[in-house]
Amino acid sequence: MTYNFNDIEAKWQKYWAENQTFKAENNSEKPKFYVLDMFPYPSGAGLHVGHPLGYIASDIYARYKRHQGFNVLHPQGYDSFGLPAEQYAIQTGQHPAITTAENIKTYRRQLDQIGFSFDWSREVRTSDPSYYKWTQWIFIQLFNSWYNKDADKAEDISELIKIFVSEGNSKVNAVCDDNIEPFSAEEWKTFDTVKQQQILLQYRLTYLAETEVNWCPALGTVLANDEIVNGVSERGGHPVIRKKMTQWSMRISAYAERLLQGLDKIDWTDSLKESQRNWIGKSVGAAVSFKVLANNENGSHAEHVEASHVIDVFTTRPDTIFGVSFMTLAPEHELVSQITTPAQKAEVEAYILATAKRSERDRMADVKTISGAFTGTYAEHPFTKQPIPVWIGDYVLAGYGTGAVMSVPCGDQRDYDFAKHFNIPIPNIFEGVDISKEAYASKDNVVIANSDFLNGLNYKEATKKVIQELEKLGQGEGKTNYRLRDAVFSRQRYWGEPFPVYYVNGMPQMIDAKHLPIRLPEVEKYLPTETGEPPLGNATVWAWDTNKNEVVSNDLIDNKTIHPLELNTMPGWAGSSWYFNRYMDPDNTEAFASKEALNYWKDVDLYIGGSEHATGHLLYSRFWQKFLFDKGLVPVDEYAKKLINQGMILGTSAFTYEFMPSFDADSKYRYNTVLVSNSIFEKYKKKIVLDDDFFSTTFNIMFSSYSSSEKLKIRELVDKGKIGFGFMDRHVDVALINSSDELNVNEFKKWRPEFDDAIFIGEKGEIIEGDNDVYKVGREVEKMSKSKYNVVNPDQICVDYGADSLRLYEMFLGPLEQYKPWNTAGITGVHGFLKKLWKLYVGENGLLVNDTEPSKESLKTLHKTIKKVQEDIENFSFNTSVSTFMIAVNELTAQKCTSKDILEPLLVLLSPYAPHIAEELWSQLGHNESISTAPFPKFDASHLVESSKNYPISFNGKMRFTLELPMDFNAQQIEEAVMANEKTQEQLQGRTPKKVIIVPGKIVNIVG
RNA sequence: GCUCAAGUGGCGGAAUUGGUAGACGCGCCGGAUUCAAAAUCCGGUUCUUCGGAGUGCGGGUUCGAUUCCCGCCUUGAGUACCA
Incomplete structure (x- = not known):
């Protein structure tokens, strides 16, 4: 029986889905543990191997915590509002909801095939009305709140109105707009509604304010600063004007000090905290x-x-x-x-x-x-x-x-x-x-x-x-x-949360929470209107009827009972600022999450995501959490106890090098295309030698269509320096490269037909015809991107090597937080390990595992592995545990271990990393329940006790040889044994040591 | 400029409290098996003038430094006239 990973993985993925193996319960006797990933934006390109890195790490941790007896919440969802879907809609007319749904399907398929232990029953999508209903609800709460500096918290706006009514605003200590005019209680009462609303807006935690933006009338859109060059638009060179626009803002500045102080309470990386401190300034x-x-x-x-x-x-x-x-x-x-x-x-x-x-x-x-x-x-x-x-x-x-x-x-x-x-x-x-x-x-x-x-x-x-x-x-x-400024919260975009806001006499009014969600209206076009209004200005049914409490046709607007609705939408960070709370109770229709669920799960115990969100999402979400906390809506004011930034996986780009002449302008010479292998490029990239074999051979190849006399003429021009030569490097698709950096020339020609007639010169300097020579590409580490042809798709990896290999390899690449290059060739190492592991359990005639007593060596191997793997997981050092597994399997193979007492616990250790193979072997060992329910093996130090120690013997700090001595030797016995050794005398060459340092159980160092 | 992170073989990396530098894997070299290839297995693989040297560079502390201290260099990330 061989290790048939494709069948095994499909089988167990199906099993987990059908049995809801990883469903978390909101009621449990077990202690809770909440492991969260930053949820993805589902882009049309799908996942590449860099994306799942953090998910694999968090999945290992979540599975480990289940083995440790925790009730683990490990959810996943989609940050599904966003620009790319809208851009695509503008180009194609396709509704963003449709493309988004398609992209989510692709993501889900890709995520499923990697074998994550997500509780998919709790999935959220920020663009789903049942979700953004609560984003709108939180916005209303912010609108109805002000920041009382005396209480140092947000309070209901009705409290502020009470103060205005009884004593005016002179004693109010609030975070508010500058230059608010003072008024007495009597004056407040004489103000009309509009005036009162204007004043209240200056105190609310979300408020309307005039902000200057760059408006390009020709393009009909607002431009960001970097889209303007020398006062005109970067695209098309159209004039840009400064225009004041009324925008929603969030009074995050009210929380500046608490956002700063809160950093001391949470276990986030120092660099991330430092970024936030600088940002708060x-x-x-x-x-x-x-x-x-x-x-x-x-x-x-x-x-x-x-x-x-x-x-x-x-x-x-x-x-x-x-x-x-x-x-x-x-x-x-x-x-x-x-x-x-x-x-x-x-x-x-x-x-x-x-x-x-x-x-x-x-x-x-x-x-x-x-x-x-x-x-x-x-x-x-x-x-x-x-x-x-x-x-x-x-x-x-x-x-x-x-x-x-x-x-x-x-x-x-x-x-x-x-x-x-x-x-x-x-x-x-x-x-x-x-x-x-x-x-x-x-x-x-x-x-x-x-x-x-x-x-x-x-x-x-x-x-x-x-x-x-x-x-x-x-x-x-x-x-x-x-330094922290209030955050602009309006976007002139279609694909975002609509505001639950309509306007009466120009003043914003909140729609009553019981009528939420306010759904995105249908529009003909996703572009701004000709008058420069946001895309929602194209909607024909986008007015609020205050009698019927529903969205009605714009034709009915009478500004008495039917009023225009807000045309801006919310920014990308709105939905992501509170989603971690929604996972606790995702289907609740009465509240964003029930009190019971919030009090049980409280906060995220481990949050893993990219550092690019340091001052965006991670600051705004802390702000919203603190606000919700002030209002008594959540039990904690910091939502993530520990946060780890996973590093990026970089691509290893491949390059071909064309050796080519650089003629003066209007040259009539035509030449054959010559691509040279990497070593030739490396040899000549700095300086091309005109009088050596390579050049003369290549020269003849390039100009082979010319007669000898014509070639001589060209050569003369070369020698005079009229024609120079150089290399042109081009990215080549990494899919065409084998593990030895060799290019598949035939496939390359199919991929780039313009090189069909090109001549390839290989490593040995020969023209490649068949397999007489090989063409090696140059390699360079760059960000993984489509345009660099270095993107590696996890789908193909799963087909060729399996999800367990992919998971192990992603972890094996290096420390989680570090940036590191991907090189598919290396995956054969971890794949070979899994095959070796399989062979330890399953032979040609079936299961090899039996009830024999484990040997001392095997017990030592097992417990050494338990100790190391447990420490590694707790320190998020996943790369080193993969090495540890390899060592364990190498040792157990050498020991010819077949003992169930060793091989069964080994599977539990491995299952967070390679869950499919672990489940399969576990069930072959006779278990009927998922391995995820098995307790983590207990480490027993007694198996690691040694009777002797192989001492390193150093001379002046340099290790020269080792000496096996009993563990119970004291310093004096060790010194006697070492000094009596002939190798010691050889090293000393007759000198008397000045000093002998002995640390029993560790080292011996002889000075002199 | 400032802040943060990081510099170890051909490559990814290991060395958890100062104690055998280079674990583990890739690649490469050699061998076994094979008609051959793939796959698999075994051995070797920091450099070396074979004395030694060696963890970006120069100092220091120590019996002993990849690890601690001082000064520099390089790379990456963030931020930028923040008073």
Whole structure:
């Protein structure tokens, strides 16, 4: 009986599906364990071998935890809203729901054939109305909430309204829009509904705000910054205009501090946490207000500039306030127009115009050019009362902090460069620091000087002191700033969740939750409308009837009872921000998940996915979870205890090399195509030698259609340097390469008929005709992609070697977190291992396993393996356990082990990695239940006790030979035995050792 | 620029607390089997001037360093005028 993996795998996949072997129960006496993969976007290309890497790792862990007696939740689903399906719809008219469903089918087939232990009864799809009903529901909850800073949590908007009614908004400590006008309770009551709704929007956790976007009228679409080059569209060169659009935003900034603090509670990788910390960008410092001096005090004529203006700045270095020699505002700063003197007006306006023309990208890319303009106005230093010139400069960003800085050239390199460029003084306020060449930006080793009451203090002391003094003046306070911006939540796309929102008098109204889901309407075209509205603007049945509570035809809109619906859809991260909770109770129609299910499963114990989601999905989902927690809707405020990023599997691209001449333009010469093997390319790639065999032979081949005299003429041109030669490399499909990097020339010609007449020169330098020589390709590691022809499909691997081989090999490639290249040739190693394993159990005449007593060696092999595999799984070191299995099978084969006491537990160890072969052999051993129900073998250290040790004997730290000595020898006995050994004397060559280091059970090191 | 990660044979990688560097596998070389090939099995495979040398480079700590410390170099990822 041979190892017929195709039959075995099909058999057990069917068995698992029919018996629902991996269905998780929401009620169980067992402890729970939740293993989650980041769910995939089902793309049309299907899976390649890189995609399942993380799924295999999590599957091994999930299966291991089942053997350990846990009730394991290991679900899978699809993040099925998204751009590619929509692009395809635009091109073909095919409804995205149809392509998405087809793609999911392909994914499911591919996932099934790898033998994952997913509980498919819990599958979710974000584009399914029964799922996005709850995405819409959560959106409504966000709309109906505000962030109370005093309670440090989200609260219902009705609480806020109560406060407004009883005392106005002056005491409200909320995260909200800037510049909200204060009002009293009486005023609130006099406001009309629209006014009240406008005010409430400024507090809600999701709110409408005007945002500037790049609008291209010719293309009828919004463009991202990187789609615009020199002010025109990258495609077609159409003009682009800045347009304000009303967009939904999420007030994630309210959670900045909690998102930061929460990182300390969760076991995620340091690099990922670091990314999130950088993204949140907390800086601690001070807010300082500088009074603008009325211009007449400075001899200017601009009487209209009043002293009441104040420039607010944020600084992380309030300790350097005496080093301020100018202030800089962003050109877009709203005060600029108000404070500029008539004399400077022309210059300032020209500068603003010039910077406005430059795109954000240009400004960011061009950091070196220093530019700016003086406003003509001065501000007053809060302590010295000296006038400080106010400049504008585009190195100050309008979007960060207050859009204005106090410039301290001695302590900030950008301020320093600006000051040098415009000849502004650079006062030094650091004791013993040379600032003649550059600023001293460090906070360490600072002793403040020339700074009045701060003299002699260090950074910390001075910061504390100056904030106290600023507070006394009422011109500043300690402040913390975050880089994290509120997130735009609207997309001008079709294939996303519709908002449960209609508009009355321009104000957004939530549809009552009991009428959800609001389904995506049908549209004729998936493009934006001619008037620039999002694709939903094409829908003819897209209005809300507030009497019937249903979506009705647009014709009926009367703005009394029937109102227009929102035309934007939600972004990709909406559905993925809470799906991990839905898996706990996926079919619930009353809630996004029941309280019981949420309290039983609570959170994800292990989450595996790619690091590309570090600041997107993984931040937004933490934000939503914290919000749901505040509202008492989930029991924990961090949803994933442990997270691992799997590395990417890279492709090993293959290249052919064409050796070709480079003629001057309009050459009449025609030549034969010559492809050379890799070693020839390697030999000549740097320099082509004109007077050796290779060149003369190849030259003759290339120009074989010419007469000898003509060839001589061409050769002359070559020697004169008129014709040069070089190599052209081309990607070749890795499917045409064998395990020795040899190209199948005939198949290649079928794949690329234009090379039908090409001449192939092989490794030996011979023209390939039959099998006289071989053509080897060059290889390079690159990202796996269709265009590089290095994509390897798991389907073919499963056919040729089986899913168990694929699973083992993906793990065997290297550490889970690392980037590593795929090379299909290597799979024969793990495949051979499985065959060897099979032969250990099954001989030509049937099962070999019997009830003989296991030998000491076999017991040692088994327990060594149990220990190592258990440690490896718990450390996510799956590559090393594959090696361990190989060693175990090699040893047991050598021992001719047939004992059931050894071979049965070995199958349980292996089953998380290679579940199909393990199930098959398990059932052949007489078991009727799935191996997944078997307990994990117990490690017994007594089998590993040794009576002797093969000591490495080192001389000055270098191992020279080994010596077998009894384990119970003490240090003195060891030393005697070692010194008496003739090899020791040989090494010493008569010298007396200075010292002998002996660590019993470990090593012997002789010094001298 | 900053932050993070990583540099070990021809290749993927191993060495878990400082203790025999190169486990395991691929590839390659040699052999057995075969009419032949595939498959399978056995042996070898860091380099070497055969003394030794050797884990990106230069130092240091130690009896002993891939592992710890200091300084650099290279590669990859993220981020970028963040005050």
